[in-house]
Each structure stands twice: as structure tokens, then as C-alpha cells.
Amino acid sequence: MTRTAAWLSALVLGFMVLLPTAVTSTTPAGLCKSINTLKDSLNFTNRRQYMKHNFPINYTIRVHYEEVFRVRNISKLNRTQDLEAQDLQELWLVINQEVLKKVLRVLPERHPSRKYVSDLEHLLRMVEQVFQQVFQQDQDEERQTRERIREICNRVRHSDVTEWKLVKPKALLDNCYRTMHCLFCDCFQCQENFCDVLHWKRGKKRPSKQA
Numbered sequence: 001m002t003r004t005a006a007w008l009s010a011l012v013l014g015f016m017v018l019l020p021t022a023v024t025s026t027t028p029a030g031l032c033k034s035i036n037t038l039k040d041s042l043n044f045t046n047r048r049q050y051m052k053h054n055f056p057i058n059y060t061i062r063v064h065y066e067e068v069f070r071v072r073n074i075s076k077l078n079r080t081q082d083l084e085a086q087d088l089q090e091l092w093l094v095i096n097q098e099v100l101k102k103v104l105r106v107l108p109e110r111h112p113s114r115k116y117v118s119d120l121e122h123l124l125r126m127v128e129q130v131f132q133q134v135f136q137q138d139q140d141e142e143r144q145t146r147e148r149i150r151e152i153c154n155r156v157r158h159s160d161v162t163e164w165k166l167v168k169p170k171a172l173l174d175n176c177y178r179t180m181h182c183l184f185c186d187c188f189q190c191q192e193n194f195c196d197v198l199h200w201k202r203g204k205k206r207p208s209k210q211a
């Protein structure tokens with residue numbers, strides 16, 4: 001009797017562990033691997049040290065307003081445009097590469113954060129390479145990046161625009177980290193609702209201190 005119960009609960013537990021990944025795993029494993037490497041590098045300690053403490057207090061960087069890409073933006077884009085997960089992921093890649101370029105641009109050769117940021121840039125390029133390999137076929141066939149995404153990408157790439165925002169470097173990387181969790185949530189087993197703005201609100205109790 002107790003053995004059956006134990007066996008049953010083990011079975012149920014096994015299902016609970018297996019089910020979420022089986023159902024939601026749509027991001028290819030190779031892509032998740034590079035996303036996870038990036039995630040480790042973007043951990044809270046690193047972001048605070050390299051993006052905040054190594055800068056003067058309240059230091060801001062001038063970025064294009066489209067580069068302030070937050071969790072809130074994603075739900076809005078997802079609501080108002082007919083987009084696939086892939087489109088949003090691509091947008092995330094383009095925007096965050098630009099963001100890192102902007103940060104690098106303000107860092108002198110010997111700045112203590114310089115290596116960190118260029119390592120991140122490298123990691124993001126790796127993600128992009130895997131992303132392109134994985135979705136190559138779709139692209140070759142018929143996938144067209146949606147008009148709106150292309151528009152935003154173009155605007156971000158060609159900064160001949162006049163609308164700028166002053167943003168703290170850590171805030172930029174916080175955005176990168178959070179939106180990454182939302183857009184690639186199945187790489188993190190979608191443990192929590194990473195696309196929920198409230199999830200990232202300051203002061204909210206979290207099991208892991210990673211906000």
C-alpha cells in the first residue's frame with residue numbers, strides 16, 4: 001500500500017518535471033545553450049558591478065528610444081501586431097546588439113567594464129549565429145520579417161533619428177535580461193511568468209535574487 005503510494009507519487013512527480021519541458025520546448029536546444037551562457041554572464045552581481053558601480057552615480061547613455069525595449073513593449077507588440085515568437089526574438093537580438101555597441105562607445109580602452117561589455121557583445125553574436133542557423137530554412141523559404149519589425153530594426157540600425165533617451169547603463173542590461181527571459185522562456189522551463197511586468201517589479205519577493 002505505502003509502496004504503491006510512493007510509486008504513484010514518484011510517477012506524478014516525474015510527470016510534473018517532464019511535462020512543462022515536453023509541452024513548451026519550442027526553442028531549439030542549441031539556441032537555449034547560448035542563451036543560457038548569456039544569462040549566466042548577465043547575472044545580477046555582474047550587472048550591478050559592471051553596469052552600475054563602475055560608472056559615476058546616475059551616469060546615463062544616450063540611446064535611440066526604440067532601444068529602450070522592455071517587457072512591457074513585448075506584450076504591447078504581441079497584442080497589436082501579428083507576430084511570431086521568432087520575430088520578437090529577432091527584434092530583441094537587433095536591439096540589444098545596438099545597445100551594447102552604444103555602451104561600448106562610451107567606454108575608454110581601459111575602463112574596468114570594457115572587457116565585460118565586449119564579452120557580452122561576443123556572446124550575443126554567438127546567439128545570433130545559432131539563431132540564424134536554426135531558422136535558416138524558414139528564411140530561405142518564405143518567412144518575411146514583418147513590416148513593423150523591419151521598420152524598427154532599420155530605425156535602430158540607422159540612428160539618423162532625432163528622438164533620444166538618456167538611460168542608465170544598468171537599466172539597459174536589466175531590460176535585456178528580463179526581455180530575454182520573456183522571449184526565450186522555454187530555455188528556462190518558463191518557471192515563472194517572465195512576460196509579466198509585475199514579476200520584475202522591485203521589492204517583489206523572489207526565490208532567486210536575479211532581478
Ligand SMILES: *[C@@H]1O[C@H](CO)[C@@H](O)[C@H](O)[C@H]1NC(C)=O
Pocket residue numbers: 040041043044045046
Ligand atoms: C555571476 O557570474 C560571475 C562570473 O561571470 C560569478 O563569478 C558570480 O559568482 C556569479 N554570481 C552569481 C550571483 O551567480
Ligand SMILES: *[C@@H]1O[C@H](CO)[C@@H](O)[C@H](O)[C@H]1NC(C)=O
Pocket residue numbers: 057058
Ligand atoms: C541620482 O538620481 C537620484 C534620483 O533621480 C537623485 O535623488 C540623486 O540625488 C542623484 N544623485 C546624484 C549624486 O546626482
Ligand SMILES: *[C@@H]1O[C@H](CO)[C@@H](O)[C@H](O)[C@H]1NC(C)=O
Pocket residue numbers: 065066067068069070073152
Ligand atoms: C517601447 O515602449 C516605449 C514607450 O513605452 C517606446 O518609446 C519604445 O519605442 C518602445 N520600443 C519598441 C521597440 O517598441
Ligand SMILES: *[C@@H]1O[C@H](CO)[C@@H](O)[C@H](O)[C@H]1NC(C)=O
Pocket residue numbers: 074075078088182183195
Ligand atoms: C504572444 O501572444 C500569444 C497569443 O496570445 C501567446 O501565446 C504568447 O505567449 C505571447 N508571447 C509573448 C512573448 O508574450
